[in-house]
Amino acid sequence: MSLLVEVRNRFGALTRRSCPAVEILPGTAAVAARGVTYALENGTRLVDGVSLEVHPGELVAMLGPNGAGKSTLLGLLTGDLVATGGEVLVGGHPIADLGARELARHRAVxxxxxxxxxxxxxxxxxxxxxxxxxxxxxxxxxxEIVARCLAETDTAHLARRAFPSLSGGEQARATLARVLAQQAPMLFLDEPTAALDLKHTEDVLKLARDRARRGDAVLVVLHDLNLAAAYADRIALLAGGRMVACGAPEEVCTAPTLSELYGHPVDVMKRPGSGELLVLPRRDAA
Known part of the structure; x- marks a missing residue:
């Protein structure tokens, strides 16, 4: 028996259980954190009283300096971590009430x-x-679904390649194809562009934006402020495990806010012609 067949058989056992689809209650967010906290055994709070909602049809970008708590908050929203305080709701339902397969049909990570x-x-x-x-x-x-997802991520030509033989960027795109194949209405993408070149970086954010425009709820963790400003409907800024600001890009991407957040002076301006926001770090003249 091949390893893939073993994997399929293991997941196949879940089909014997009753797992209805998650119903998003009218007027509720696809996923919502309500004052969530995540503390280590020594009392250190990696996430401290954060509230955040992501609604169907929007792309939310989460940014902040290293150690801000972005990936931890993402883990709480996906159900991979259990909050030590507050609550996480999926479609208005407590995330703890959802079974693994039910949750997997609602969100892809x-x-x-x-x-x-x-x-x-x-x-x-x-x-x-x-x-x-x-x-x-x-x-x-x-x-049909797999073929489309391979095409959308520019990995169709890699279909027969062994995953471990791929470059970091190719692996990232293949992983994104797997996430898309899950066909979940909620996408969580943790630094999806970290290993990508310029073209594929833009392609991934366009794809994420398109999914949101088709009605999905998309949350993406990024480090690139310009990408976030260009593609996100809202930007959530974290620092020290707390929410610093959350709103439309032009509301939160201000020079004073970003300079303080990152501890480095920046300028925020608009690109001539398009009005696109540009965030540029100040550099001392040589």
Missing amino acids: MPQSTALAFPFTVDEVVRMGRAPYLGMPCDETDD
């Missing part, structure tokens, strides 16, 4: 990195995104 111990091909990795739907009817076949 792209981690900062993906490590595989076995030489699965890219095609096999992307097909793993279909695991939550094994045994369920679907308008499209898995083959």
